[in-house]
Amino acid sequence: MNIKTLSPSPEASTQDASATQRAYLAIRRMIVVGELPPGEKLKIDSLRSMLDTGASPIREALSLLTSDQLVERIDQRGFRTAATSLENFEEILALRCSLEDMALRQSIANASEQWEESLVLSHHRMVRESRDNIERFEERHKAFHMALLDNCGSSILLRFCSQLYDLNIRYRYLAGKSLNYQKKRDVSKEHEDILNAAIERNADLASERLLNHYRQTGAFLTGLFSTASEQR
Numbered sequence: 001m002n003i004k005t006l007s008p009s010p011e012a013s014t015q016d017a018s019a020t021q022r023a024y025l026a027i028r029r030m031i032v033v034g035e036l037p038p039g040e041k042l043k044i045d046s047l048r049s050m051l052d053t054g055a056s057p058i059r060e061a062l063s064l065l066t067s068d069q070l071v072e073r074i075d076q077r078g079f080r081t082a083a084t085s086l087e088n089f090e091e092i093l094a095l096r097c098s099l100e101d102m103a104l105r106q107s108i109a110n111a112s113e114q115w116e117e118s119l120v121l122s123h124h125r126m127v128r129e130s131r132d133n134i135e136r137f138e139e140r141h142k143a144f145h146m147a148l149l150d151n152c153g154s155s156i157l158l159r160f161c162s163q164l165y166d167l168n169i170r171y172r173y174l175a176g177k178s179l180n181y182q183k184k185r186d187v188s189k190e191h192e193d194i195l196n197a198a199i200e201r202n203a204d205l206a207s208e209r210l211l212n213h214y215r216q217t218g219a220f221l222t223g224l225f226s227t228a229s230e231q232r
Helices: 010-032 044-051 055-067 086-109 113-128 134-149 155-176 179-184 187-199 203-230
Strands: 071-073 079-081
Touching: 010 044, 010 055, 010 155, 044 055, 055 071, 086 134, 086 155, 086 187, 086 203, 113 134, 113 187, 134 155, 134 187, 155 203, 187 203
Parallel strands: none
Antiparallel strands: 071 079
16 A cells, blocks of 8 residues: 655645744844843743744744844753853944945945935834834834945845844843933934935945944943943
């Protein structure tokens, strides 16, 4: 008797992919906003209960997040959220400044009316979004920063910039929890100044403002980590 091996139906494959994508997005959000703190062990059963999904989508999502460097695999013992440190932040910051400087200059060199309109629109949407809705505002914020770079003409460069943005988010949320940080920054004006320089096609000024925007956060976090180390 011949026994046929049945392949999953297209519908089942689509459902599995959708469940994995939902789990991936949910866990990623919890990591970047700090609901799952750095270094925390990620238990499959706990995540299944939290997200109301199966074990397989959770494992697949965690594997994807290891590629994003937001999750670390613990040998054969499971997963944990990636650790944070001053050294890690400084590496992310240095790479981000270098790659985004390159991408922004290429975007401005390739400037078109369509790119400018898209950039202005993304800034407008970000400004109008309430910061009370953290997840929605973060979508708008990233959309604006990526719109600055979107005209660079390199999909690989954009992919690296997007990943570095995501790795940086947790540190920015950490900084955002400090009242001193909020009082010392006028982030809305920083965004507007970057936008104006970009649409004026002044690559040097736009890059200077963008990198200073990042380095102000870097300077604050350096002090934050140094203080925490001294208190240990």
